[in-house]
Amino acid sequence: MKKFVQQFRSRQAVKPSTVPSHSHDSSNTMVQKYTTARVRAVFRRELRAIVLVASLTVSLILGAASCSGGGLNLFDTATDAQLGKQMDDQIRQNPKEYPILNNPAVKQYIQNMINDIIRSEHVKYRGTFPYQAEVIADDKTINAFCTPGGYIYVYTGLMKAVDNEATLAGVLGHEVAHAERRHGTSRMTKAYGLQIVLSIALGQNPSQLATIGANLFSGLALLKNSRLDEDDADNFSFKYLQGTRWYPGSIKFFFEKVGGQRGQGDGIGTTVERLLSSHPLPQDRIDATNKRIEEAKLPPPSESNLHAIPYQQFKRTLP
Numbered sequence: 593m594k595k596f597v598q599q600f601r602s603r604q605a606v607k608p609s610t611v612p613s614h615s616h617d618s619s620n621t622m623v624q625k626y627t628t629a630r631v632r633a634v635f636r637r638e639l640r641a642i643v644l645v646a647s648l649t650v651s652l653i654l655g656a657a658s659c660s661g662g663g664l665n666l667f668d669t670a671t672d673a674q675l676g677k678q679m680d681d682q683i684r685q686n687p688k689e690y691p692i693l694n695n696p697a698v699k700q701y702i703q704n705m706i707n708d709i710i711r712s713e714h715v716k717y718r719g720t721f722p723y724q725a726e727v728i729a730d731d732k733t734i735n736a737f738c739t740p741g742g743y744i745y746v747y748t749g750l751m752k753a754v755d756n757e758a759t760l761a762g763v764l765g766h767e768v769a770h771a772e773r774r775h776g777t778s779r780m781t782k783a784y785g786l787q788i789v790l791s792i793a794l795g796q797n798p799s800q801l802a803t804i805g806a807n808l809f810s811g812l813a814l815l816k817n818s819r820l821d822e823d824d825a826d827n828f829s830f831k832y833l834q835g836t837r838w839y840p841g842s843i844k845f846f847f848e849k850v851g852g853q854r855g856q857g858d859g860i861g862t863t864v865e866r867l868l869s870s871h872p873l874p875q876d877r878i879d880a881t882n883k884r885i886e887e888a889k890l891p892p893p894s895e896s897n898l899h900a901i902p903y904q905q906f907k908r909t910l911p
């Protein structure tokens with residue numbers, strides 16, 4: 593993975609931001625150095641920046657720029673979708689790291705689950721983001737991830753590790769939430785700062801977006817979501833699953849599973865260990881989920897909302 597990211601990064605070398613400096617020299621001699629055309633060009637650029645800042649300010653006041661668990665986000669949803677597509681392309685070009693499972697029935701099973709989850713009234717970008725499922729044939733990785741803009745990848749290792757469909761739905765809901773809550777581009781806003789975000793928005797540095805995409809891509813692969821984003825995604829997974837056939841608190845079974853396997857010393861244990869080193873402690877997330885279950889006054893789960901029996905049958909069809 594590292595090698596791949598390095599290769600990609602070297603192709604998209606970081607270029608310094610070309611945001612114009614706002615240090616206007618008020619002395620006439622400085623202005624005279626510019627030709628009239630140059631002054632006009634600079635003025636036009638600055639005017640565009642001012643218009644953009646003004647519109648951003650308006651959208652901040654109106655609350656259009658989201659300030660969620662992921663924090664302030666100055667990007668539009670089209671950028672999330674563009675980044676997602678870019679990452680999806682990169683993943684598909686790297687079968688060594690991401691061996692895509694060639695099994696239409698298994699892929700459709702996951703896609704159907706996602707389609708049911710995104711029917712939730714809490715999902716806003718159902719028509720904006722593709723929410724497209726893909727399965728990675730890797731039994732050692734008990735995980736799933738989602739790019740900005742909703743390209744969801746599920747490892748066979750996760751599908752084999754969980755005991756019932758509801759647990760898988762809980763994890764899928766969590767991944768949908770990362771896209772819906774736009775955690776990736778919120779992180780970008782925070783990491784790159786207003787100046788670079790503005791230069792991208794103004795189209796002054798098109799390669800910057802590709803660079804950021806590559807960096808974010810490596811960030812996603814290494815599961816660098818903040819604790820706050822993880823908790824936010826758990827919370828929204830709970831909301832999405834309410835009104836579905838699955839027990840809304842089911843993501844906690846995933847944490848119980850990975851928590852229980854921690855440090856066992858087998859192949860799975862080491863992968864889990866790595867996963868947990870970049871994720872909040874499962875116990876914190878189990879406690880938070882239990883609190884949500886209590887607040888929603890949910891009765892204990894049963895086969896009718898866990899769907900363990902049909903899921904075990906499905907598991908037997910996995911390669």
Ligand SMILES: [Zn+2]
Nearest residue numbers: 766817822825
């Ligand atoms: Zn997550």
